[in-house]
Amino acid sequence: MIIDANASLGHWPFRHLQDSDADGFVRLMDAYAIAQAWVGSFEGIFYRDMGQANRMLAERAASHRDRLLPWATLNPAFPGWHHDLAVALDLGMVGVRLYPNYHGYELSDTCLTECLTAVAAASLPVAIYQRVADERLHHWRCMVPPVEMELGLEPLVDRFPDLPLLWVGGTTPAVVSLAEVVRQGRVYVDTSRLEGIECVARVVDAVGADRVLFGSHAPFFYLEAALLKLTEAGLDRSTRAALLHRNATDVLAGAG
Amino acid sequence: MVIDCHVHLMCLPGETQAQGLARLLRCMDRLGIDQACVFLGDRLIFQPTADELVEQNRWAASTVDLAPDRLIGFVYASPNHPQISLELMGEYLQGGGFRGVKLWVCQRADHPGNDPICREAERHRAPLLAHAWHKVAGNLAGESGPEHVVALARRHPGVSFIMAHAGGDWERGLRAIREQTNILTDTSGNDPEAGFTEMAVSLLGPERVVFGSDATGRSIASQLAKVTGARIDEEARRRVLGGNMMRMLGR
Numbered sequence: 001m002i003i004d005a006n007a008s009l010g011h012w013p014f015r016h017l018q019d020s021d022a023d024g025f026v027r028l029m030d031a032y033a034i035a036q037a038w039v040g041s042f043e044g045i046f047y048r049d050m051g052q053a054n055r056m057l058a059e060r061a062a063s064h065r066d067r068l069l070p071w072a073t074l075n076p077a078f079p080g081w082h083h084d085l086a087v088a089l090d091l092g093m094v095g096v097r098l099y100p101n102y103h104g105y106e107l108s109d110t111c112l113t114e115c116l117t118a119v120a121a122a123s124l125p126v127a128i129y130q131r132v133a134d135e136r137l138h139h140w141r142c143m144v145p146p147v148e149m150e151l152g153l154e155p156l157v158d159r160f161p162d163l164p165l166l167w168v169g170g171t172t173p174a175v176v177s178l179a180e181v182v183r184q185g186r187v188y189v190d191t192s193r194l195e196g197i198e199c200v201a202r203v204v205d206a207v208g209a210d211r212v213l214f215g216s217h218a219p220f221f222y223l224e225a226a227l228l229k230l231t232e233a234g235l236d237r238s239t240r241a242a243l244l245h246r247n248a249t250d251v252l253a254g255a256g
Numbered sequence: 257m258v259i260d261c262h263v264h265l266m267c268l269p270g271e272t273q274a275q276g277l278a279r280l281l282r283c284m285d286r287l288g289i290d291q292a293c294v295f296l297g298d299r300l301i302f303q304p305t306a307d308e309l310v311e312q313n314r315w316a317a318s319t320v321d322l323a324p325d326r327l328i329g330f331v332y333a334s335p336n337h338p339q340i341s342l343e344l345m346g347e348y349l350q351g352g353g354f355r356g357v358k359l360w361v362c363q364r365a366d367h368p369g370n371d372p373i374c375r376e377a378e379r380h381r382a383p384l385l386a387h388a389w390h391k392v393a394g395n396l397a398g399e400s401g402p403e404h405v406v407a408l409a410r411r412h413p414g415v416s417f418i419m420a421h422a423g424g425d426w427e428r429g430l431r432a433i434r435e436q437t438n439i440l441t442d443t444s445g446n447d448p449e450a451g452f453t454e455m456a457v458s459l460l461g462p463e464r465v466v467f468g469s470d471a472t473g474r475s476i477a478s479q480l481a482k483v484t485g486a487r488i489d490e491e492a493r494r495r496v497l498g499g500n501m502m503r504m505l506g507r
Contacts, residue, residue, distance in 0.1 A: 015427075015451065016451075017450060017451070018450060018451065018487070019450075133447070133449075134446065134447050135392075135393075136389075136391040136392060136393065136424065136425075137392065137424065137425050137446070137447075137449075138392050139392075140392050143392060143393060193447070194475070195473070195474050195475050195478060196471075196472065196473060196474065196475060197268075197279060197280065197283055197471050197472040197474075197475060197476060198279060198283060198475075199475050218450070219450055220449065220450060221447065221448045221449060221450060222448045222449075222450050222481045222482055222485035222486070223485065224481040224484055224485030225448035225477065225478040225481035225482070225485065227481075228287065228477035228478070228480055228481045228484070229475050229477040229478055231286050231287060231477060232283050232286055232287055232475060232476060232477035234282070234286055
C-alpha cells in the first residue's frame with residue numbers, strides 16, 4: 001500500500017500540468033499503484049480567498065473520496081482564516097497546508113502561532129511548504145524565496161511538541177542539518193525534494209525511518225521520481241513500509 | 257542499453273574513492289543503468305590551477321580503471337588552461353580510454369579559450385558537454401546560460417555538443433538551442449518537473465535528447481524518472497536512455 005503525502009490538484013499558473021484534475025490524477029495513481037493521496041490545491045497557493053480554493057478542492061476530491069484526502073490551505077496573515085478553518089472541518093478536510101513564503105509571513109509571526117494553536121485544537125496535522133518550485137526557476141515576476149526552516153523550525157517544535165508537523169520540500173542537507181530538531185517534536189519530512197545519490201537512505205539515517213513520508217509533489221513533478229528514489233535507496237522492507245504508508249497512517253491517527 | 261551521460265565522481269564527505277565508486281555502482285545496478293560518463297575529480301574546485309586540472313583528470317582516470325566496463329571517462333578541460341587541456345585530451349582521448357570532453361565552468365562557454373578545445377574535440381570526434389544553467393535571479397560569474405553554448409556551437413559546427421541541464425530553465429533552454437542542430441540536451445541537474453522530457457522530445461526531436469543525472473549531487477533516480485515517467489513513445493525513450501549516446505560515442 002502506498003500513500004502519497006504530497007500531491008496537489010488544480011491549475012498551476014505558469015505551465016499546463018497533465019493529470020492535475022481529479023480523474024486524471026486518480027488514473028496516474030492507478031498507474032503507479034498509489035492507494036491514497038493527500039491533495040491540496042494550487043489555487044490555495046495563489047488565491048487570496050482560501051475559502052474559494054478549499055471549496056474547489058473539496059468538490060474535486062469528492063468524487064474519489066476514498067482515494068483523494070483533501071488538505072485545506074489556510075493563510076494566517078489574511079483576515080478570516082478562522083472561518084476558513086471551520087469550513088474546512090465541515091468539509092471533512094484531514095489536514096492544513098501552509099505556504100508562508102507565498103502568503104507573506106514568517107514562522108516567527110504571531111499570526112502563525114495563533115493559527116497553529118487553533119489547528120492543534122482541531123486535531124489536524126499541519127504541512128509547512130518550504131518551497132513549491134526551485135527558486136532559480138521561478139517566473140521573473142513572481143520570485144518567492146524559500147521558508148527559512150533553519151531558523152524557524154525549532155521554536156515551533158518547542159511551542160507545539162505534540163502537533164504533527166510535516167516539513168514539505170526540504171532538501172537533503174537542510175533536513176540532515178536539522179535532524180535533532182526533527183526528532184525533538186513530531187516533525188515529518190517528505191521525500192519530494194530530497195536530492196543526491198541515495199538521498200532517501202541518508203535522510204532516514206539522519207532523522208529515523210519513522211519521520212519520513214513518501215511524497216511525490218505530483219503532478220508538478222513526475223510521480224515516478226519519488227518511487228525510483230526509494231529503489232535507489234535500497235531500503236529494507238520495514239523501512240520501505242514505514243515510508244510508503246505506516247508513517248502516514250500514524251500522522252492521521254495521531255492527529256485525530 | 258542505458259547510459260547516464262553526466263556523472264561526477266565526487267565522493268560524499270568521509271568516503272574513499274573505492275567507497276564512492278561502490279555507492280555509484282550499486283545505485284546504477286538498482287536502477288538499471290549500464291554505463292555512466294564520468295568527469296571531474298574527487299572534489300569541486302571552481303578555479304582549478306593547471307596542476308589541479310591534471311590531478312583531477314588522473315583521479316578520474318584511476319576511478320575509470322577500477323570499473324572500465326561501467327564507466328566512460330570524459331576529459332575535464334578548462335578554457336583558463338587551454339594548452340594543458342589539449343595535452344590532457346591528447347593523452348586520454350588517444351589510447352587513454354576516454355571518449356568525450358567536459359568543459360569546466362570557470363568561464364562562459366563562448367570564451368575564446370574554449371576554441372582550441374573544441375577543435376581538438378572535433379579532431380577526436382569526441383562529444384563535448386557544456387554546463388548551462390539560467391537562473392532567474394542571475395548567474396554566477398562566468399556561468400553560462402544556453403545562449404553561450406549556442407554561440408560556441410555556431411563557431412564549431414563540426415562538434416557535437418551536449419548542453420547540460422537543458423539550460424536549467426528548461427523551457428528557455430530548449431527553445432534557445434532549437435535551431436542549433438549540433439547541440440543536444442541532457443536531462444540532468446534540475447528538479448523532475450513534469451512535462452520536461454515531452455517538450456524536449458517534441459521540440460528537438462528524440463535524437464537530440466540524452467539521459468543524464470548530474471549524480472552524485474543529484475539523485476540518479478529523480479533524473480531517470482524524467483525519461484521513464486515521460487509520455488513519449490518507446491522508440492524515443494530507447495533513444496534518450498542510451499541509443500543517442502551510443503551514436504555520439506561512435507558505437
